[in-house]
Amino acid sequence: MIPPSDHPARPVAAITGGASGIGLAFARRWIQEGGRVVLLDFSPSTLADAVAKLGPDNARGLAVDVTQNDTVLAAYASIDATEGRLDTVLNAAGIARPAPSADVSDEDFTLMLDIHVTGTMRSCRAAYPLLKRTGGTIVNVASVAALTGMPGRASYTTAKAGIAGLTRTLAVEWGREGVRVNAVGPGYVRTALIDTLIAEGKLRDTLIRERTALGRFAEAAEIAEAVHFLASPASSYVNGHLLMADGGLTVDGNWY
Numbered sequence: 001m002i003p004p005s006d007h008p009a010r011p012v013a014a015i016t017g018g019a020s021g022i023g024l025a026f027a028r029r030w031i032q033e034g035g036r037v038v039l040l041d042f043s044p045s046t047l048a049d050a051v052a053k054l055g056p057d058n059a060r061g062l063a064v065d066v067t068q069n070d071t072v073l074a075a076y077a078s079i080d081a082t083e084g085r086l087d088t089v090l091n092a093a094g095i096a097r098p099a100p101s102a103d104v105s106d107e108d109f110t111l112m113l114d115i116h117v118t119g120t121m122r123s124c125r126a127a128y129p130l131l132k133r134t135g136g137t138i139v140n141v142a143s144v145a146a147l148t149g150m151p152g153r154a155s156y157t158t159a160k161a162g163i164a165g166l167t168r169t170l171a172v173e174w175g176r177e178g179v180r181v182n183a184v185g186p187g188y189v190r191t192a193l194i195d196t197l198i199a200e201g202k203l204r205d206t207l208i209r210e211r212t213a214l215g216r217f218a219e220a221a222e223i224a225e226a227v228h229f230l231a232s233p234a235s236s237y238v239n240g241h242l243l244m245a246d247g248g249l250t251v252d253g254n255w256y
């Protein structure tokens with residue numbers, strides 16, 4: 001039985017990595033449509049800032065580390081008890097840790113897979129019973145790294161390709177329960193994750209602009225728009241799809 005809720009009528013989105021970047025941009029987009037969000041993220045102080053920006057009537061923050069299954073389970077139990085419904089999940093928690101493949105440690109490689117692939121799986125698995133009740137949706141965040149080879153990004157490209165594979169399998173496994181599962185593949189967005197790589201000299205912004213057919217970075221709000229399409233009934237017959245929102249980066253064969 002669905003417990004009583006203070007916000008029974010508002011569609012609820014749970015967002016891992018929701019305190020920053022793409023996750024936070026989607027939170028704004030969901031709220032704009034009248035929804036409520038629960039942000040599942042690392043740091044309590046970043047979460048508190050994000051909730052203050054979105055408004056406490058619209059958002060709630062829960063300290064979750066997606067590598068720790070007990071925190072993920074507790075978050076969805078809390079959503080069930082407090083919001084009483086769940087309509088969509090965006091799995092956007094992620095980090096980047098580039099290293100030459102010959103030097104990458106088992107520890108770093110495994111951590112990237114744990115956060116991105118197993119973390120996404122933990123969240124999907126815990127959300128599934130709630131999403132079955134609403135015929136809800138899941139959107140996982142992949143990347144151009146899911147489709148391309150990138151020197152010095154072995155763990156990231158492997159993790160993002162893994163997310164694409166996981167998305168396809170959950171889509172065919174859960175489709176008959178009315179739960180659609182899709183992924184978005186962003187190109188480059190100037191979030192904290194990318195700003196850090198640029199500051200560390202591990203990414204050059206001029207090269208990104210040159211390599212992207214639209215000639216610029218994406219705004220986080222543009223990626224949120226693609227996520228919103230996949231999360232909403234506008235995409236009611238789209239299931240298991242990886243929607244690239246990359247400014248034409250992965251289809252660009254203009255090398256001459």
Ligand SMILES: NC(=O)c1ccc[n+]([C@@H]2O[C@H](COP(=O)([O-])OP(=O)(O)OC[C@H]3O[C@@H](n4cnc5c(N)ncnc54)[C@H](O)[C@@H]3O)[C@@H](O)[C@H]2O)c1
Pocket residue numbers: 016017018019020021022023040041042043064065066067091092093094095115119141142143144185186187188189190191192193194
């Ligand atoms: N920014 C880009 O250009 C870009 C491109 C393609 C894909 N992505 C992907 O988009 C997603 C969001 O990244 P972003 O660019 O918005 O970066 P961001 O750093 O702004 O946001 C990532 C959020 O994930 C949270 N997080 C990290 N590890 C976590 C964990 N173990 N448990 C819970 N939360 C955790 C962080 O605290 C942060 O709030 C990531 O999966 C990233 O790989 C980003």
